[in-house]
Amino acid sequence: MSTHVVADSATMFRRNLLHMIRYPAVTIPVVFTPIVLLLLFVYVFGGTLGAGLGAGGGRAEYLAYITPAILLLANTANAQGIAISVATDMTEGIIARFRTMPISRSSVLAGHVFGGLVQSLIAMAASLVVSLLLGFRPQASGAGWIGLLALLVLISFAISWLSVAFGLAARSVESASNLPMLLLLLPVLSSGFVPVDSMPSGLKWFAEYQPFTPIIESIRGLFAGHVETSDLLAALIWIVATAVLGYMWARSLFQRRALR
């Protein structure tokens, strides 16, 4: 009912950015975890796993293969950061103050979502730069890069709403990272690190149908310059569904907590 949804959300977004700068203890691991995993996978497992990709496979091929999954790991690591920030924020008295003011109810949550989006874009950019330094050479066209950016922003946006809901659902700050932990496993159990065909049958079935596989295939396709429409469509459906679910869940949790 407030007519200032955009202005209030922008104000809350500024507040979250300031928090990130003043208290980087949440942002730093989000940026470095995927980079460390990238180096680990490429240099420790890269030779062997690369050979498993097929004829002529090696470390360089494996780098190209896992870069999309690393970008998603940056996203899911960020989910923990957002959930912890939200859970911490809910214990602060200032949230009670916001609730006694005539401001849009979702602006507090939107501030966390957009703050999380920025954090995730920073983490993904950092990982991509490291991957390029290690020798990753994407074949994407100009339009392909725009599509890639759009897709990554949408994914971050959807996961941010879900993470805000996780943070609100947590009973304490300590337990806020439990639900996003499950999210962190999903890229690993997808086509992100090894081809689905190499997995045992039960796992293979899960990996084929879980949301991260079409998302990873789409990113991989965009990097390579030829994306499958069916992958892209499946990815978009999953992303929109996650965003809508996350938004509605977060809103209802925030409302309920407001009334106690």
Place this chain on the structure above:
Amino acid sequence: MTSTLAPAIELAGLRKSYGEHVVLDGVDLTVPAGTVFALLGPNGAGKTTTVNILSTLIRADAGEVRVAGHDVVREADAVRGKIGVTGQFSAVDNLMTGEENLHLMARLHHLPKDQAKAKVDDLLERFDLVEAAAKTAATYSGGMRRRLDLAMTLLGTPSLIFLDEPTTGVDPRGRLIIWDIVKGLVADGVSIFLTTQYLEEADKLANRVAVLNGGKIVADGTPNELKRLVPGGAIHLELADVAALEAAAMLFPEGVRGDDDLSLRLPSDGGIVALRRVLDSVEQAGIEATSISVTTPDLDDVFLALTDPSARKEPVR
């Protein structure tokens, strides 16, 4: 002057329980606009719960609650547009500086930039926070935090302000600053709903005081009316000599003799009728009294007499 305005607060049959625990068991109150109302009660009496319901933070189980003329549930946003709240627990952003906290409020109230700056600077000045303006609130002392909290509340120019124990944990200097600000607000026509543990504070600031105990309002009136409700008041007579003291003691057998200072202490409500009766009796009996004075109980006596003794032993929260 304010008779045409809707009352600042109208409460009827307010009830709230947490599970089996009944906190508010039918509270009725009316606070006229432009006045200061103080709610007293022992720890756990339900003062904060009442403030939370009035300020739209939580919902009552039953009862009619209107704030600034609006229903707190159906017209919550209209209520929020009129009120300012300084809760019992600090509501500042610890990672932001004092100045940034105030600017955050200015932005949420959609003030134009130049107006915001003028207002923020003025509040920093009035609340003695100029030096601390650029430090993060996490480094503030309890008193500074309280002052910043109140300054943030004032940024929206509310017509009704809730202050839940505004001076608890504040040093005497900070307390004086806050009292002065409250008096200034009242002079500007703002209504204040205050809860406090300090009876002196209620006595100094409030037009009306209510005591909340056992989920109900057990007393309600001006500070002076409340003081007359309880025993503890007395009329002190000082007599010219021992003979006069003897005579007065015969006249008022309930009096307590002070042989050292030739005085007689008569328990009384301290009202005019009682005083006149004593004066008349003394005069008719021809007793020579040198002076007469009245002591009334202070609000502490009222509080102790009206509230549940077991509740008072609870530790301060």
